[in-house]
Structure formats: C-alpha cells, structure tokens
Amino acid sequence: MLKVQSRITNAPISDADIIIDGKQQGSTDEKGVFIWKTNQTSLNITVIHIGFQPTKARVSFRSGQVQRLIIKLEESVENIGDVTITATRLRKPITREVVQVDVLPKELIYNVNSTRLYDAVDKVPGVTVIDGQMSIRNGSGFAYGIGSRVLVITDGMPILTADRGDMRWNFAPIEMVENLEVVKGPASVLYGAGGLNGALHIKTLWPEQGKSVARLQTFYNLVDNPRDPIKRWWWQRRPGEWGISAVAGESVRNLDYVVGVNQLTTNGYIRFTDQTQSRVTFKSRYRQRTDGKGFSFIWNASIMGSDEADFLAWADADSNFYVPLNGTSPNATMADGATRIVRQQWHMTPEVLYESKGGIRHRLAARWYRLQFKNYRNNLKTNLYNADYSIDLPLNTFTKITAGANYQYFDVFDIYNIGTRQGRNASAFFQVDYLKDRWAANAGMRYEYFSISGVESRRIPVLRIGGNYAINPTLFARANFGQGFRFPTFTEIFISTAGSEAVPIFPNLNLRPEYGWNAEIGIKKLLNVNKWKNYFDASLFWLDYKDLIEVTFGLYLPPRWDTVPSNQVPLDTIVKYLGFQAQNVAFARNTGVEFSWSSEGNLTKNLGLRTLVGYTYSLPVDVNLDSTLRNPFRYFARFFESIVSKDNPVLDAMLKYRNRHLLKVDVEAMWKGWLAGIDYRYLSKVERIDDVFRIFLPGYADQISKPGYTGNEYFINLRVGYKTNRFGQFTLIVNNVTNREYMIRFVRPEAPRNFTLQYRYEF
The missing domain is CATH 2.60.40.1120 (Carboxypeptidase-like, regulatory domain)
Known part of the structure; x- marks a missing residue:
C-alpha cells in the first residue's frame, strides 16, 4: 500500500x-x-x-x-493556483500552455456583482464585449450581434445559438461559475467552427467529495441622475436593477448534484428597455468510483424565460440621449426604437465518461439547445443538436493523444427574416500533447464538413502547432501557429429586413466562410513574494484573415438591375435598396502587442492583494484599402509608426469599429475581512465607422465635432466590502464614479453613475 x-x-x-x-x-x-x-x-x-x-x-x-x-x-513553484483545460482539453499548468490563456477567478466575478456573464468577461485584458459581441485582440467589431469569432463553451460543450451564431449571455449560469478561461488564438482544431478568434470556457462548480456547498447572493442597484440635467427622462421611477440567486449542491458518496436559480429585474436607464429574467440550472453526476476511474454519468440542464428589450441608437445627443431612436427596430411596443422580445431557451446535456486504470479516458456527450420567441404571431424557433466523442490516450508519462469526432444538426424557423432552414456539421480531429522536463508542445489537425440548405457545402482542414520552453523554473517562453475558420451563420446569409426597418439588412447567398491563421510569441514570468503569487506576460501576435465577414453599408440592388446602367436606376429604387449586408473582406491583417499582470495571495498575514492588469495595442487593417500593407515589412513599419500617431495614413485602412488601444486595471485589496477595489478601463477612439451613421443618426455628427472631443473613452468603478464569518459579506459598488457620459459603442450611451448594495452568504 x-x-x-x-x-x-x-x-x-x-x-x-x-x-x-x-x-x-x-x-x-x-x-x-x-x-x-x-x-x-x-x-x-x-x-x-x-x-x-x-x-x-x-x-x-x-x-x-x-x-x-x-x-x-514537494509543492512545485509552478503551483500558483491556475490549471487550465480549454487550450488542449487536458489539465495543464497555465505556465506550460503554448498559447496565451487568461483565467478569471470566481472571486473577481462575484465581488463586482456581475449580473450577466459579459460583465465579468469584459474585465479580461485584450477582450471587449460590444452589444453582446465578444472580441479578442480586435478580432471583431460592431456587427449587429451577428456571428461570433469566439467560441463559447460551457462545461466542455459549445453554447452558441443556431440562427445568429451568438452567445445569449444572460443564459449562462453565472451564479454557478467556478472560473472562466479565455484562450487567445484559434481554437478551431479542438472545438470547430467559431473558434477563429479564440475560445471562452465557462467552468461551473462541483462540490468537493463528501461535502456540500450553498451560496446566496442578492443585490439592489440604483442609477444616479445624468451630469447634464436635460438628459434625464425619469422623474417618478428611478432606473435600477435588483436580483437574487442561490446555489445548493452536495456530494454524497458516488452522487454529486448542484442546483442554481436566478431572478433579475431591470428598470432600464434607456427608456422603454425594462427587462426581467428567471433561470434554473441543474447538474448531476454519478461516479462508479469516487476517484473518477470507471464510468461517470452526468446530466446537465438549464431553462430560462426572459422579457428583454434592446435598441440600436439614441434619439439625439441632447434631451433624448437616453431614449431610443424611433424607426430603427421592428415590431416595437411603446416606442419604435426599442425591440421587445420574450424569449424561452433551454438545454439538456447528457454525458458519459469512462476512465481506465491506465489513464485512457473516453467521453461521449450530447446537447440539445432550443431557443424560441414567445411574443409574435409566428415566433422564431431554433434547435441545435450536438453530439461529441473524444478519447484521451496516454502513450507514456509525457505524451498524450486527444482525438474525437463531432456532429451537429441545426434548424431555424423564422418566417419574418430567415425562413425555414436546416444545416449540419461533421468533423474529426486529433492532437498530440508532449510535456517533459523543460519542453511542452502540441500539434493537431481538424477536418470539418459544413452544409446549409440553399448554399454550397464546404470542407475545411485546419492545423495548429506550438511549443513552450521553461528557461528556468519561473520563466517560460512560448510560440504557436494555428489556423482557424468560421462558417457564416443563417442570419448573415439569409436575413432580409427590407420594408421592416428604416435601415434594412439584405441577404447574401454568396457569402464565403472566414479563414485565417494566427501566430504568437510570448513570455511568462512567475514571481512569488511570500504567499503573493504573480504572473507577468508579454506577447506579440499576428493574424491574417481571408474572406473576413463584415457588415457593410452600401447599395444592394436585386439581380434584375444588373443590366441597367447606374444612371438610369430610379432614385426611389436606390433609396429602397440602401442598407447593410454581410460582405467578405478579401484580405485583412491584425498585429499587436499585449502586456498583462495578474496576481493573487497574501503579502502579509492579514493583507491580501488580487490584480488583473492588461494593455493591448493592435492595428487591424483591410489590406484591400492599402495594397502596400501586403508587404509584411511595410506593414510592420506602419504598425510601429501608428502606436504614437493620431494621423498616420494607415489608419484610413483600419477595419471598422475597432479601438487600437485598450487598457484595463483591476486591483483589489483584502485586510481582516475588509475588501476594497478599483476598476479602470480605457479605450481609444473608434477610428472608422460607416458614413451613413455620421450622416443620418441625429446628433452624432454634432457630438464628434464638439470642441475637445477625442472619442477616447474611460470609466472608473470602485467597490468596498466587509465579510463576517457569521453574517456573510456586504459590498457597496459604485460604477462610473465620475458620472461621465461615455459610449463603448457609438450612439449607445452607457449608464450614468450607479450604486449597488450586494449581500452574499456562503454556507
């Protein structure tokens, strides 16, 4: 023994x-x-x-x-609390990953009262979430929330919608999150289409063996008056939000279970955008042996009902700053500018695991994800059926093979915009991982078939390779190269809103898949000061895209007008077919640098410190607008010139709706039950937007031409709390402390200063 x-x-x-x-x-x-x-x-x-x-x-x-x-x-110097699985599907110290992986701990999620998952994700260096669209290192801009280049995964299975390929952030069970892992770089080899820009893995909790877990969290939020009194539309009922969530779970011998509930009510600071949501999530697991060997049977499920509202733009930049613009959204109630949608969505995810005594691990999982609208005559209905098999095969103590296959079937019924459509996706993949002494490496390949009714089917192979070298026990260098792809979604190909919106969106049946590659070199340093553990990371990344899909404003005449000279097309026809369409950008390039510092632990017996700091600079360009940028040396010269320049000609070729500079600072100190934290974020101005917005959106041209206007945005959030052993934790959070009027996305103002009182208790 x-x-x-x-x-x-x-x-x-x-x-x-x-x-x-x-x-x-x-x-x-x-x-x-x-x-x-x-x-x-x-x-x-x-x-x-x-x-x-x-x-x-x-x-x-x-x-x-x-x-x-x-x-x-003996505890390894590498053990600073972060073990990742997303980048390789295997447990590995974060220092030995061949790509950059950021881990967001649960404490940072809960202490800032993240009511929706994107509130937490937006804290990660190099990451932005704009109108629900997650972007890593400027991989995406504003795209009406259609199509995601970041694959979102919950407990090992993708969770993007079938019609738009986007993430419904409020569906994620944030009350059960244990941590978040963000992979910066293509994740297509292991997870398939959608991972062109990276992956977000949401890992939810399991109770420890033989123990129980219980959490209760509730909060109340109030929005302050705007700095400019004329922009206040509320007089009787102040905007705000309140909610409650609870989690309970237990491990009893071979059976584990967790249940989470969430209720949220919002009185929106944007007029006519009140919202409510209710969600229940359940996890269960039966293990043949408590050490994980043999069979394990898992059943996960979640259901949510919500009454949501959204809008495109303000009505003007003055008294209607926080009021939606009429005529910009269809099927609205109370005001044309606000779209109301009653959603119901749920998923069921059964899973079977088997691990032999020799360490061979089989996993067979399936997911049925259904999303439907409930408040229209002919409601949108979508289904996504996903089956995934993988095997982890250790060849020896330092080499493992991961291989598998995946099949997806999805259908959409949308009589108004998309029609009735079906699609399927089949793929096979393998990856070899090596970890011995100073060296870690992996290489893999995936082959994927994609078919949608009404368009040509596609077949795409992708590769990845990377290495990590331990220069010494606390310093690690990495380099990697990976290919990625994303198939266009139903919405990007088929959506047609002509006649229902002031600025319509037109279909594009000739839309091609996005394809690209990413290369990165980086270095990671570990530094321990007493029990305070630090990561310092620096990286240089390079991304090239072919057929990048961007939503573009233009004139999109039907084919019957192809033979008619442009000067003979009637004016009313031109006006009718002016709008947006998803278009392929033949060649796009994005290079940048990123520096980050994260830490957690105790500086002294009573003083703890947690930090998450990052700066990212990138220059995403449409090479078709400046053919000289095809030359890598020319591009690099322009890249370094642009870092400190405001008027460099290369900025005229930037991809639309991108910020070059992104700075994030979150520092939290703990002392004898007290905590205090500051959250500061800075985004440089958006260099290019479609001219139609400058011309037709009320007040926008005047706003950007005001004296002293730079377009650069920043905000500061503060928090202070106290945790008792007996009565739980009370936290006061003040967001937008200076009460600035700022916009992360043009003509969509963020909230004025607001105050949140949060109470949390863990049993």
Missing part, C-alpha cells in the same frame, strides 16, 4: 499518477492511497501530480511481504 501526502501539510493527495518501472499503474484515491499486488522484490516508483514536483523512490522488500509506503510531494 502506498500513501501520497503533501510534504508541507501532510494532507493526502488524490489523483496522483503512479508509475512503476516505467509503466503507469493507476492513481491514488480520495484518501491519497494506491494499492497493488506484485511478485517483484524491487520496484522503481514515480509519483506525478499537477502542482507538485515529480518524486521517485526505489523500494525493496521480501516476496509476499505487505509493504506500507508513504511518499511526500
């Missing part, structure tokens, strides 16, 4: 890999114990566990003798 313990705490270590005479024999159970039989009298034993240094021992004993051994493991 072998027992594995921590040398510092003497605590048992479960799931430690046991290697005897070069062959993996299994792993320790929840008590840190491994039992085996042998006729040999001399054995070489190696014990490996993430976060600890591998330990070897040679043992001799008489035949037939019962031997009791204790091996104690």
